[in-house]
Amino acid sequence: MIEEPLQVSIKILEKEYRIACEYHEQDDLRASARLLDHRMREIRQSGRVIGTDRIAVMAALNIAHDLIQLQRSRSGYGDDTGRRLRQLQEQVAAAMAGDPPAAEHPAFEAADPDHESQPHSEPPLDASDERV
Structure with missing residues (x-):
């Protein structure tokens, strides 16, 4: 109909x-x-x-x-947001593949209390105040 x-x-x-x-x-x-x-x-x-x-x-x-x-x-989400989204996607893919996050992904180091704190070139991801 x-x-x-x-x-x-x-x-x-x-x-x-x-x-x-x-x-x-x-x-x-x-x-x-x-x-x-x-x-x-x-x-x-x-x-x-x-x-x-x-x-x-x-x-x-x-x-x-x-x-x-x-x-x-x-x-464009903006250059910084796009970069951060790609970084987050890579970290999720690495976590799903079972790769150790601290070795290749500096943003995870801050979450590991046993890992020594080292200066990072990139700050850890914190999207609590961002909107996409």
Whole structure:
């Protein structure tokens, strides 16, 4: 049985639109409409842009800019985080293979109370305050 698209009513700047979407996408469509309506109201209230179509274009540009910034921030993790993730992956692989961690992985040395403390070129991994 083929489902027909659902007609959802949304309101943006006091104007109502009926949009066809899949049933499972209606919440996202409504959230998108609320975001767009909010951005357009902010732009209209600033008084610097006049005309609904110009307000809509400015809102779309602002949202697109936010999306690009978000994609850039998520794409590389940052050099340090990427390096630390690779180091952690290597340590997990070594632990799974049964390699002694202290001999080849300096970050594990600090966790070994019987091992003498030596200065390290890399600090031990501590991701308690990092987000990926």
